[in-house]
Amino acid sequence: MRKHWKLLTALGAVIVIIAVAVVLLNPQAPAPTKDEPSSLQASGKFGFPVSGIKIGEGGTKTASDGKTITGYNGTCDSAAQAAANYTPLVKDINASTWAQQKKILAEVGKQGPWVERATFNGDLLANAKDLPPGAFDGGWYSRSDVAAGGLYRIANCDAKKKAVVQVFSGGTTAVVNKAPSAFFQTVSLELTWAGDWKISDFAIVQSRQDFNGRVKDAGPTSLGTTYGDETAPALEDAWINDFFADVSREGWVEYANAKR
Numbered sequence: 001m002r003k004h005w006k007l008l009t010a011l012g013a014v015i016v017i018i019a020v021a022v023v024l025l026n027p028q029a030p031a032p033t034k035d036e037p038s039s040l041q042a043s044g045k046f047g048f049p050v051s052g053i054k055i056g057e058g059g060t061k062t063a064s065d066g067k068t069i070t071g072y073n074g075t076c077d078s079a080a081q082a083a084a085n086y087t088p089l090v091k092d093i094n095a096s097t098w099a100q101q102k103k104i105l106a107e108v109g110k111q112g113p114w115v116e117r118a119t120f121n122g123d124l125l126a127n128a129k130d131l132p133p134g135a136f137d138g139g140w141y142s143r144s145d146v147a148a149g150g151l152y153r154i155a156n157c158d159a160k161k162k163a164v165v166q167v168f169s170g171g172t173t174a175v176v177n178k179a180p181s182a183f184f185q186t187v188s189l190e191l192t193w194a195g196d197w198k199i200s201d202f203a204i205v206q207s208r209q210d211f212n213g214r215v216k217d218a219g220p221t222s223l224g225t226t227y228g229d230e231t232a233p234a235l236e237d238a239w240i241n242d243f244f245a246d247v248s249r250e251g252w253v254e255y256a257n258a259k260r
Helices: 002-025 077-091 097-107 113-125 237-243
Strands: 140-145 151-158 162-175 180-193 196-204
Touching: 077 097, 077 140, 077 151, 077 180, 077 196, 097 113, 113 196, 140 196, 151 196
Parallel strands: none
Antiparallel strands: 140 162, 151 162, 162 180, 180 196
């Protein structure tokens, strides 16, 4: 009987040694983190990484206007999607559709001092007796084109808590007594999780301002320069170099469907 026990003990030890060797030789891949960043592809036209994230995607629902995407999953990638999809709500101004836009802004935002800043110009235009000179295409005073800029930077993010995302976009604005002109500009959005990403603050700031320390810098802008087009033109290397002359390129990524 003792011989049998010795044999079984020896056999068990061999099995344990083999099992340990298998584990050491074939280590398991680490489990993915809860919120891994999306994989980045090769550099785009201007040398920035290109994300798999697309403008106009990311959520599972729409706001009551039937077009603004909501219903995000709370990841940092989805914050970058929400920022792109919410940017027109803080940048577009059209007298004839302003009332609905202001309603949607309330749906995707949290109440706070930022609301007055975001709606001041739209309220002013909507309450005016006449459209200002330079208004175009049926009441537009300013119209964004997020894909024309097509860049974003996640300044900081804590999944399902809070994120600060900067979006570089193009746009068209009314010019007094002239045809509308195109421009490029960065908007900084703070998003807070409340079952969905909600705007809790925003800023469109001039060069070298930093959104109260929440971003590295204000991001690129064509401040002081407009382009003689009624739609934002395709970006060029020389413009990118000018836009980033005084601000950092660090952290900026292209949306997958940026216009290039």
